[in-house]
Amino acid sequence: RFFCPPPCVYLSGPGWKLKQEQIKAGDLGEASFRVCGYMGLDSMGSSLMETQKLSFEEQPDAKGFGCAKALYISDADKRKHFRLVLKLFFSNGQEIGTFHSKMIKVISKPSQKKQSLKNTDRTYGDGSMGRKAGATDEPSTRSEFPLREGYIRYGSVVQLVCTATGITLPPLIIRKVTKQYAMLDVDEPISQLHKCAFQFQGSDRMYLCLSMEKVIQFQASPCPKEANRELLNDGSCWTIIGTEAVEYTFSESLACIREPVSPVPLIAALQV
Structure with missing residues (x-):
């Protein structure tokens, strides 16, 4: 794993x-x-x-x-x-x-059951920090998924914000992806390791797509037999992944230290 x-x-x-x-x-x-x-x-x-x-x-x-x-x-x-x-x-x-x-929680595979708010350790809430990964994506800056209130559900309007540069994409509708089809009628909470797609709000089936390390718009194809589905390409399918970061800041003493300070102590509070 x-x-x-x-x-x-x-x-x-x-x-x-x-x-x-x-x-x-x-x-x-x-x-x-x-x-x-x-x-x-x-x-x-x-x-x-x-x-x-x-x-x-x-x-x-x-x-x-x-x-x-x-x-x-x-x-x-x-x-x-x-x-x-x-x-x-x-x-x-x-x-x-x-x-x-x-502490990291082990999630071996995405849940196949319909998500509910009872299992909140896999869902994302207002202003959650997450990362979207494409098929050709390399480790990069995290994105932020802001929402007005509550937990993010499929069909919600979200906005992707680069936490390093502050660059913001236009409003997007997050859709659940099943077998490379965007599901237009699913409204359950989003969950880690789920496949998803980002549809540009108010557009004609235009989706956020990664192509040759560039972000473009891709127009999905309608499904003739099922009106609640739209066919995507590989670059328009993303995986929802939770990320965490730990930062350690330290400086070496001017004196000669024979033994390292290990493990590094963590200071929670300082009172003078």
């Missing part, structure tokens, strides 16, 4: 460059500065088969990026909840620390 989307790690901040300069000054070579990491599951998922080595690449925005595309949960692991564990260190052997994700 693989992750969808796969877990990603971003390294940002000026501290990584400062460390590189310190190592260069000590004539230890650039290879000694390279950041390495291993990601796996906590406790039961600590075997080597369930741990993946991460290689970090520098992106255009100067952030380091690593993705555990091959990480999976064993079928023998029957837990319903778990956490990811990330161990970071420099290639010269110096340990950076151990970092944990938030």
Whole structure:
């Protein structure tokens, strides 16, 4: 059981460059500065088969990026909840620390039953943070699904907002997708791992579509036998996926530390 989307790690901040300069000054070579990491599951998922080595690449925005595309949960692991564990260190052997994700709920496959508000851990509410993934989609910025009130249902008007740039798409009607058909008469709550489509409000069967890494409009074909269905292409079908992010901010002490501060302590409140 693989992750969808796969877990990603971003390294940002000026501290990584400062460390590189310190190592260069000590004539230890650039290879000694390279950041390495291993990601796996906590406790039961600590075997080597369930741990993946991460290689970090520098992106255009100067952030380091690593993705555990091959990480999976064993079928023998029957837990319903778990956490990811990330161990970071420099290639010269110096340990950076151990970092944990938030608790993750295992959802092996989308529910085939009609959704209701009784199962709220898989539904999305007002202003929920989610991610839509297409067939050719790579890990990217999360999108926001704002709604006036209550939980989002199929047939509702939603608006997709990029949380990084603030770019907003026109109002869209979210439709449930069954066997590549948009279902026009379904009004149940949306759920994780469901297939969905986004119809432009007020348009003539025009849907949000991903084509060659570009977002375009696609006109669906009407179904002659069933008026409540419209045929889509692959690029117009999206998967609803919940996402979470954990951010750790730290700086190294000026003093020489022999042992790393691990696991990293979390401060919930500070009183002076």
